[in-house]
Amino acid sequence: MSTVSFSIKDEYVGVITLNRPEAANAFSRQLLADFNQVLEEVEKNETLRAVIITAEGGKAFCAGADLKERATMSQDEVVEAVGEIGKVITRVESLKVPTIAAINGAAFGGGLELSLACDIRIASGNAKMGLTETSLAIIPGAGGTQRLARLIGLAKAKYYILTAKRFDSLEGKEIGLIEEVVPIDDLAQKALEIATQIAKNGPVGVQMAKKAIDQGFDHDLKTGLNIERNCYMNTIPTNDRIEALQAFKEKRQPSFTGK
Structure with a gap:
């Protein structure tokens, strides 16, 4: 079973779903490979007018790198893995059609970085997020230091990255990172409403x-x-x-x- 699925809603709206809930939808090698395959399908589709990115389960959107897998890697393999995450995220950012991140739970590290590459971010009320890499003695390596500052400003980006602070979706809305916060049961519908509004234009x-x-x-x-x-x-x-x-x-x- 693929760890990333793709479906089409209402003809013009695509939905990319991370499907590895047992591992908090973390970026494993397999998930990245599956994600690239789905993105190739999206890029070739001339009918799509908006794309939603979300995840299975109600606990995690994406926990970032698969730390269990990473613990088995050499230094060179870690660098390569971070590079692959960055390439997938940049590929999302480069899609011609607008993208909406529907954050249905925890979004840490690379998971939040994925949402930063989307054009619009909405989140469920139970979502928690943060660029917490400095607490692991590293830094955001898939665009977080650059994209977060462009979205919320230099001072706020430094505050959240240097402290490795975790925050909820309401705080995310307060700082301008999240556009809408809705109950988790309404998240998919809200994302589809926004995507459909875009697709009408x-x-x-x-x-x-x-x-x-x-x-x-x-x-x-x-x-x-x-x-x-x-x-x-x-x-x-x-x-x-x-x-x-x-x-x-x-x-x-x-x-x-x-x-």
């Missing part, structure tokens, strides 16, 4: 908006505005733009095709 426009935000963020304003203009220009020749204007004129909902 013009697919090219959504992809270009994501690209403009991501690529422009680390540049000065002038460069960012040029990136935005280039992305905007990609929406002009689309059939969807004409359809949106026609639908507005006819007072009906537009029917977008992604072309």
